Amino acid sequence: EADGAAAVSKPARPQAQGASKPDAACPPGTRRVRTEDPFEPMRCEPAAVKPAPPLKASYARYEVPRELAFEYPDSWNVTDAWKDDVPSIYIQPDLQRDGKPVILTVSRYRADRSPYPDMDSAIRREIDWHGAKEGGRGPVAGLPARFLEVPNQARSAYVKTATGYFVLSFSAPEDLFRAYAPAYSRLLKSLRVVHEDTDPMPEEE
Numbered sequence: 349e350a351d352g353a354a355a356v357s358k359p360a361r362p363q364a365q366g367a368s369k370p371d372a373a374c375p376p377g378t379r380r381v382r383t384e385d386p387f388e389p390m391r392c393e394p395a396a397v398k399p400a401p402p403l404k405a406s407y408a409r410y411e412v413p414r415e416l417a418f419e420y421p422d423s424w425n426v427t428d429a430w431k432d433d434v435p436s437i438y439i440q441p442d443l444q445r446d447g448k449p450v451i452l453t454v455s456r457y458r459a460d461r462s463p464y465p466d467m468d469s470a471i472r473r474e475i476d477w478h479g480a481k482e483g484g485r486g487p488v489a490g491l492p493a494r495f496l497e498v499p500n501q502a503r504s505a506y507v508k509t510a511t512g513y514f515v516l517s518f519s520a521p522e523d524l525f526r527a528y529a530p531a532y533s534r535l536l537k538s539l540r541v542v543h544e545d546t547d548p549m550p551e552e553e
Contacts (some may be wrong), residue, residue, distance in 0.1 A: 381522070383448055391447065403530050407538075410437070416489075416514075419538035420452065421531050433463065441528075450520040450528050452535055458512040467506055467513045471496065474504065487550035488516070489539040500525045503532055507539075510546035 374380050374392035381393050405421035412430055420426070420439045427438040436455040443450060457464055465473070474480045474496055483495035483503075491514075493507045502519040516539065518532035 393447070403528050405531065407534060409538075410439075412437075414542055415456075416454070416539065416541045418454065418535050418540070420535065424452075424531075433461070439531075443524075448519070448521045450524055451518070452532060453515070453517045454535070455515045455517075456512065457515070460511065464512065467494075467508060470513075470515070471506055478502070480504070488536055489541045490543065490550070491541065492548055492550045503529070505536060507541075508548055509541070510544045510548065514541070 373390075378392040380390045383389060383391050403421070405423060407419040408422035409417060409419055410426060411417040412435075415430075421441070424439050424441045429436045429438065434455055434457065436453060439452040439454075440449050457467075457470075459466075471494060475482075478498055480496040480498050480502070483497045485492065485494050487493065488505055488507045491507050491509060493505045496504045496506070500522045502517065504515060504517040507514040507516065516532075516535055518529065518535075520528050
C-alpha cells in the first residue's frame with residue numbers, strides 16, 4: 349500500500365493569486381506585448397524597461413496655408429501628406445530603435461471627399477477595434493472635441509467642423525508614452541484652424 353501511495357504524484361502547487369504566469373512563447377527575461385503591426389500582432393520585449401527621460405524640446409511652427417497651423421518638437425521629422433485622399437501630417441522622432449514608433453498625426457476628413465467615415469462611426473470603430481475609452485469633451489482650437497485614450501498607448505482628439513472633422517492622435521510604446529506625451533499636449537494647445545462661418549461652437553456640444 350505504501351508503494352501505491354508513493355506512486356501517486358503530488359498535485360501541482362496552486363499559483364499565487366495575481367502572480368503572472370511565465371510566457372512560454374518568449375525567452376526568459378522578456379514579455380509579450382501587443383503591437384499595431386497586423387503581421388506581428390505580438391512581440392517579445394524586455395520584461396523590465398527603464399523609463400525614458402522626460403521630453404526636453406524646443407518647438408517649431410508648422411502651417412498648412414489657409415487651413416491650419418500647430419507646434420511640434422523641432423527635432424522631429426515631418427511627413428506632409430496633405431494632398432492624399434485623407435489629408436494628413438505625420439511627425440515623429442528618430443529614436444533609432446525597432447518596434448512601434450512614437451508618432452503624432454494630424455488628419456482631416458471632409459464630408460464632400462471620399463473616404464468619409466462620419467465622426468461617430470470613426471469613434472465607435474476606435475473603441476471597438478483598439479479598446480479606446482472615452483476621455484470626455486472639450487474645446488480644441490475653438491471647436492468642440494471628443495477625446496479617446498488607450499492607457500499608456502494612444503490618445504486622440506476628434507475635432508468637429510462644419511464640413512467634417514480633424515483627428516489629432518498620438519501613440520507610443522508603453523515605456524516611452526509618458527515621456528513623449530507633452531508633445532501631444534502642445535499640439536492640442538497650439539492648434540489653430542481657419543474657421544468657417546458655420547463651424548460649431550464648443551458650448552453647443
